[in-house]
Amino acid sequence: MSDMYVMDRTGHTTVTWDSDKPFEVDLARTAFDKAIKEGYSAFRVEAADQRGERMNKFDPKAGKIMMVPHLVGG
Numbered sequence: 001m002s003d004m005y006v007m008d009r010t011g012h013t014t015v016t017w018d019s020d021k022p023f024e025v026d027l028a029r030t031a032f033d034k035a036i037k038e039g040y041s042a043f044r045v046e047a048a049d050q051r052g053e054r055m056n057k058f059d060p061k062a063g064k065i066m067m068v069p070h071l072v073g074g
Contacts, residue, residue, distance in 0.1 A: 004028060004065040006035055019060045032058040032065070040067045 004015040015031045017024035036042065043052030045064045052066060 002028070002060070002063055002065070004032065004067060006031070006040070006067040007069060017060065025060045028060065029058045032067070035067045039070050041070070042067055 002017055002019060004017075006013045006015065015028050017028040019025060032042065042055040042058075043066045044055050044059070044062045045052045045066055055062070055065065
């Protein structure tokens with residue numbers, strides 16, 4: 001199982017999928033693409049003690065993906 005965490009005002013929304021189930025992969029890919037279009041940045045996170053690797057394209061084999069919105073200063 002893989003997880004994508006989309007950070008938002010409520011904390012985060014979790015999208016979970018099994019890479020062996022095409023329907024679940026399609027739903028996760030749609031959520032990923034939507035977040036990217038909304039200005040989010042995607043990072044693959046393999047271990048808690050490692051830096052995330054930026055992603056430009058959805059990878060159904062990624063174990064954990066963090067979707068982070070752009071920060072707004074002011």
